[in-house]
Amino acid sequence: MAEAAAFYILAALILGFGVLVVTAKSAVHSVLFLVADFLCVAALYVTLQAEFLAVIQVMVYAGGIVVLYLFVVMLVNLKRPPDAQRDPRRLGRLGAVLAVAVMVELAAILAVGWSRPEGEAGALGPSNVAQVGRALYTDYLIPFELASILLLVAMIGAILLARREM
Amino acid sequence: MITATHYLLLSVGLFSLGVIGVLTRRNIIIILMSIELMLNAVNINLVAFSHELQNVVGQAFAVFVIVIAAAEAAVGLGIILAFYRNKETVNIDEMNLLRW
Amino acid sequence: MVETVIVPLIVILTVLFAVLTTVIFMVLLERKVQAWVQVRYGPMRVGYHGLLQTVADVLKLFLKEDITPARADRWLFTIAPLMALVPALIAFAVIPLSRDLTLFGLRFPGQVADVNVGLLYVVSVGTLGIYGIILGGWASNSKYPLLGSLRSSAQIISYEIAVTMTLVTVIVLSGTLSMTGIVHAQLDKGWWFGFMQPVAFFIYFVGGLAETNRLPFDLPEAEQELVAGFHTEYSGMRFAFFFLAEYTNMIVISAVATTLFLGGWLPPFPNVAWLGFLGVVPGWAWFMLKTFGFLYVFLWVRATFPRYRYDQLMRLGWKWLIPLSIANLVVTGLMKVLV
Structure with missing residues (x-):
């Protein structure tokens, strides 16, 4: 029960922050939502008995990679933000449709093709x-x-x- | 009961968000960040299967994915900085020259 | 119910209370030590010999007007101090302050959570504090905070590498990532790791000074050049949060140093029989004593050393401390294999 609650809350947070990363207007806000997203993913790893990976996720992603992004966003001090002027040849809406198509496709593969792989279940200790x-x-x-x-x-x-x- | 399918669905959602970001945004920095989201979706998969099969190999592979993400971020951002220095833009629509 | 909820809650509140009280006394101690070194009295008016000076300061900050610059990014400007403070506070979750105590028939653990990746947790949480600094400087939309925050984050990232390398040597020696496990490893070896790893301890100390932006590495807030660094535009409560975060970070560095290099809650030379009477003093008192001793060295260094130049700072970090820490790690690994 607690496991399910933790999963649904974390999943909602991960997807919510993911949406914010993709839609945020300001690049700095986008970077921040990315950090929040990564922290939630790290929390999800903890629920999956992968503490080492959770810590590495925080240390490398949140502490290293995203700081790099933040630096670049701040260095690239934009006088004209890229999303301000529109390129008529750009098919953004088609892109969104294609992305949704990818999602449907992946979900379909998941629904039809996924079965638990054969193989002996090893022993994954609580401290692995x-x-x-x-x-x-x-x-x-x-x-x-x-x-x-x-x-x-x-x-x-x-x-x-x-x-x-x- | 949370099964591997739940994690796979979450992963599909996150991956698709990354795809949407790559296909619709113009700021190349945000596009790179969307790629990071996709890599994280992959990692969720690996770790979920590591838990499901009680096998540590999934976690080991996730470490490799994180290494790749770090390398990609370093080189990608280096390219962006070099490009910005020359053309004063990070708009991917304006990155259409093979040389100048 | 009592075991799973109330006891951890009591431990958490105790740790939080202890940390915040320590911050209050650190601020006073800092001013007092500075004053004594310069043959002054320091604050004397509020309370006995100025004991309540910090309380008065905090009250003043509470009542001050909280200004947001007109061109600032309001949202980020507001949460940046919190993003600096929260990581500093949650780092205490894994630091063992004492051995397990039994009071009123209940067993109180000496730390909030004995995580099996405790040391890595401290490192990774420590890296998060940098966001508060960068965003505080950026959101102010003003030149001195931006320069200060860029300097500060560059400095913290550079020194973090050397510091993390020294932590790896401790992991090699103790063979565990759990903070309690590291203390027990020092008990088994009979020596504090500070004696076995003097080079690592020294690098950790210098790196700690740099990571907390203390003199001689306080470039990010060098008053003559940058007004006050990344928190120039902050006032009132939000400034108080930054201030609190800075001092909490100092205490984190000292507490981690105590745990890793000075034996945590162990008395000195725990295995020497005729020094056994030192065990009378409870473990948490030893821990506090060592932490305060380490903090005092911070203040002492501040009162005696001049500030480095920025290029000297970077050269020291990259060309001396990082190679030295890697060499130290290699030597430690070789010793471990050969001996």
Whole structure:
């Protein structure tokens, strides 16, 4: 019962903040709603016994990525906001229709095609940080190292791109 | 009783919101943020299945998704800043030149 | 009912009360210590030797007019102080202030929640405080707050890397992420981690000074250059919230330092037999003593050090502290494997 209540409240918050992110007029407000959304997703992870991921979500998304967005929104001090003047060739309404079509399609796939995958249910302890760590550093060691190289490359690339004189 | 289907539906909703943002907004920063929403929808899926199957691999993959999101944000925002410096705009409709 | 609702509620209220009282006395202590260093008396008028000075200040701030600048983003301007304060307060949820106590037949835990990712929780909540600062500066729509908030957030983000690296060395030593687990690990080793990791402790201390915008790193509110930094446009209650957040952050840094490097609620050298009489003093008293000692060093540093230049600050953070903390982490890991 409590689980269901938590899920419905969090789901409503996640979707509500998602709508606000997409519709907010000011980009700064949009960024803020994004933070709120990510915090709600982190709370959802806690209800799913994924505390480590919840904390990482807050630390990396809310504490790192979104701060970056906020910086860029503030640096890009717009004299003419992009949504003010309309491009006649732009088919925004068609975009919305297409997005709804994507949603219907996904929901249809979900309704028809989804069944619980076969496989033995493992044991996910209430405190599974060590298990996540073990998975990352043994079975998924090579993807993990690749991901760290990707981060390094992205970091160098971002510094190069953002530098003033090329 | 909350089943994996509930989480999948939530994920579909969030993903579609991201798609709507990408297809309808003009500010490229907001478009990037919509992509972050979509990545989060994927993560909700992974974590929900990790819980459903009591298997830790879903969480491990979600960590990778977060890494990709961080890299994407860093490079994407770097490109936006470089573009803004040259053309004084973040409107995606005006980003239609291959070179200048 | 009593176990699941009332006891946690009492613990939460106790912690909150303790933190807010500490803030009130910190403000007074800060002025007093500054005054003593400069051979002055400091506040003397309100209460015995100025004991109630902070209460008077808070009352004044309550009654002051609360101004919103005309061109400000009203909504953000209002919630920014709260966004700075709330993360600072909720960080206390995982800090163990004492060992579990038994009063009136009820078992009171020494912390609000023993989360198994406690240390990461503190770090991640700490990163959220930055939003209050950035948005406070941006929403004021004025140049000094904007510059102050940009400086402040750049500074906090830079030093956070080094500080988090030092926390990783503590995790390597203790093998757990739970705050209580870290205290117990220090009990098992017989040494506070401050003795085993002097370099990490030093980096944490310097990073803590920078993250709380204290001298010698108080560039974000350097009065000569930026008026008052990100809260220039704030007055009345909303300014009081920023002020409260700043001092609460100092206490968080000190409490975390106490837990990680100074043994939390343990007495000094808990395993030495002839020092066993120190166990007479209750754990929470040791915790308070250590935290206040650490806070006193903050004040002492403020009274003695000149301010850094901004480029010096950034060079110290990126070229010295971060490489040093990474090297320290590598050495700690090697020791762990080899020894």
